[in-house]
Amino acid sequence: MTIVTHAREADRIGDGETALERRPIDLTPVEGDWVSTTGLAGGVSRFRARGHNGSLLISASGYGATREGDWGEVAAQAFANTLRPGPGHAFTAFVATFEGAQVRTQLESYLALGLATGHAFHRFAEGSGRRDYFTREFYIPATGSRRPAEPGGVDIHPLLRTGANEPGALLGTWDALAPTVTKGIYSLEVVPDGEDVLVQAYGVGADGPVDWGTTRAELYADAHYLDNAPAFLATFDHGYMQVHLQGRINRGSLVVCIFTTFTDDSGRSDYFVRECFGR
Incomplete structure (x- = not known):
């Protein structure tokens, strides 16, 4: 049996799955x-x-x-x-x-x-x-x-x-539009905390949402569409992996770029996905 710690179904290595061997990423496409x-x-x-x-x-x-x-x-x-x-x-x-x-x-x-x-x-x-x-x-x-x-x-x-970035339309609870497909993040909640915001995340688990806790986020104004809500950057550290989120609102949906880095010896690759969330 292969037992690997995970906080969302997308990262699970199945019981009968062969142990993974971490390989270098071919950088040719970006060079x-x-x-x-x-x-x-x-x-x-x-x-x-x-x-x-x-x-x-x-x-x-x-x-x-x-x-x-x-x-x-x-x-x-x-x-x-x-x-x-x-x-x-x-x-x-x-x-x-x-x-x-x-x-x-x-x-x-x-x-x-x-x-x-x-x-x-x-x-x-x-x-x-x-x-x-x-x-x-x-x-x-x-x-x-x-x-x-x-x-x-x-x-x-x-x-x-000059001035500070106000979270505005970012605040509230955002639910994944396709959680059963991505098996990634079930929902996000953005709440004010003084001049900053906190982001709480829930991963998609086998038996329901998995609470990731909260982390402080940085807010960034959209330099060319100042009326838009700002974007945020937030990172969740699970010990065996770090999940960095970049979130911004696009046409009413919260589009989140998710950069996952593994720090264990599971053989899993650091990987990138995008997920969309709605009210």
Whole structure:
């Protein structure tokens, strides 16, 4: 019998299933230069991905005053599209964090249909008075004469230079739209906690929802649609795995990008999925 700790059915290794053997993720699909087709002020004009001794390294360049020019190169966390190594197992997403004296930028990207979707989350130093914000852009391989799109403006909106992010429409309980299919997260609850919010999650268990407890979330304004509710970043640490959530409202649904990292010896791959939630 194989016994593996899990907090949702999607991560269970069945009793009769052969023990998994962890394998390196093939980084070929993401390696190379990628340029923005969106050209958002305050965003990321391009990034470069390369493999080195089995690790993924990401370098990036930005638009505008927040982080203009070359950001350098950092080690990134790579994620596959499936939990189990084997046929169809492939790279699909990464998370790279660029630290600075005044701002920390977390670049989260995933591949789909030949494009890379990139979310850049800028968190400013305490006491700066700045609003944390994010941009969402699309990237294509920089082949031939392709160049990054020119930004639509020279800088971010003035309202992003001061004030705080209010959770607004994020607050409340969100239920998974297809829990029996994803077998991932059953529901999320977002509640206020001073100037921040707490996120409580419930995994899909064999006998009902599994309480993951609560964790504090960071709020980020949508840099180009300021009337939208902010996005949030939250991480649940289960000891044997960490589950990082990126949530934002899109057309009334809460779209959550889920990056799962395993820290045990179960052989399970770090993997990425998206799940949708409604009221």
